[in-house]
């Protein structure tokens with residue numbers, strides 16, 4: 001009987017060829033939507049859904065959610081964070097009840113990903129190390145307005161799908177505690193969103209934080225922004241980069 005050894009040989013050969021056996025396990029992303037200040041109650045549920053869909057469609061990451069103080073107390077201790085590869089702060093606001101906020105920053109610094117949208121910069125005004133990690137702090141905004149977002153890095157996974165610029169109607173933040181030399185710009189404006197006075201105003205950036213990777217986009221106040229394919233690709237690129245799944249520069253303007 002030669003069938004059995006032949007079958008064995010085929011199984012061995014197939015197992016050597018099968019890439020699925022070696023495919024990377026999806027990363028785990030914790031989507032945080034707790035608010036202690038203003039709540040974007042219309043766009044937060046859309047953000048939660050879109051990020052979950054981006055993970056499922058790409059097959060690259062799975063999401064879990066922190067929606068309440070209780071979720072935060074259970075899922076964001078130093079010990080519990082070990083099971084995640086990154087977080088996404090989707091319009092969080094205020095001083096969040098993290099079980100150990102210093103341990104949270106150390107966790108990012110150790111090589112994890114932090115991605116944030118819109119009011120992630122209106123979070124932890126009372127905790128300067130968070131603002132330093134993020135690279136900017138919400139100061140104010142005017143009426144919603146259409147702006148032209150200019151691409152500053154045409155190769156980054158968060159912006160490479162945008163051809164030079166994209167027009168977007170949204171609530172546009174003005175920042176403080178922001179230094180353009182301390183971030184790698186992805187999207188910005190060359191004039192004030194409302195007054196149109198010439199000047200640099202950031203819309204999205206990324207940066208290194210120890211061994212960790214930080215991605216932030218100012219956009220995402222409005223539900224219809226979250227629904228736009230180009231914005232979803234922007235967010236997906238930022239998430240994949242922050243999780244270390246897509247290559248992109250984080251070089252600072254002052255770096256040699």
Ligand SMILES: [Zn+2]
Pocket residue numbers: 040118119171221
């Ligand atoms: Zn807003």
